[in-house]
Amino acid sequence: MPVDSTATAEVSAFRWVPDFAQGLVRDLRVRWALEEIGRPYRVKLLDALNPRPADYFCEQPFGQVPAYRDEQVQLFESGAILIHLGLQDERLLPSDHAQRMRSIAWLIASLNSVEPAILPLLMINVFNRGEAWTEEARPKFMERLNSRLTCMSDALGDKEWLEDRFTIADLMLVSVLRQLRGGRTVDRFPNLAALVARGEARPAFQRALADQLAVFAENKPEPQPA
DSSP states (O other): OOBOTTOSOEEEEESOOOGGGTTTSTHHHHHHHHHHHTOOBEEEEEOTTSOOOGGGGGTOTTSOSOEEEOSSOEEESHHHHHHHHHHHOTTTSOSSHHHHHHHHHHHHHIIIIIHHHHHHHHIIIIITTTOHHHHHHHHHHHHHHHHHHHHHHHHHTTOSSSSSSOOHHHHHHHHHHGGGTTSSTGGGSHHHHHHHHHHHHSHHHHHHHHHHHHHHHHTOOOOOOO
């Protein structure tokens, strides 16, 4: 298993998060990529519910996870980390320059065109749930999201992966779309739902998810007395 306390590669992660976020925290994206290439990594755990240590902002300017370091780089932002790993291993990015750059373009599209359309929906469903303005805003948010998902669905067509084979582009898109779990939004696009299912079925994803969830289970807070 790649999780190894003596590994030179390090990924920051949260010690525990509430149930709605478990399995979605973005260190999972990096864990998954490392599992795909069998590269060992150690985990630096942080407390999600308390301020980050001051020196952590030197690694991640916004105090988020993941931050990543290895013998070559110190990085933040999951997309940048995946590109770094992909450039090192053909199992994540093709060696052909044109295919490599298209895969990187799809990864950026997931972050810049798809994920921003999902985040407002998460805000009204989770963080601002029950507030009066949310029901008025919901149709507009859904219209934008459905437009972006329609574009992605049309681009994917009947292909198994975005390019000729699995790459970090698929890893990122699956990770982004998984944020809509529990709803029927992705199910309206059968080819996108099938893509998510294929990604989640990959053994590397299953190992990465199990490792993230195990940390949360080990560090679950004790129930507070009533």
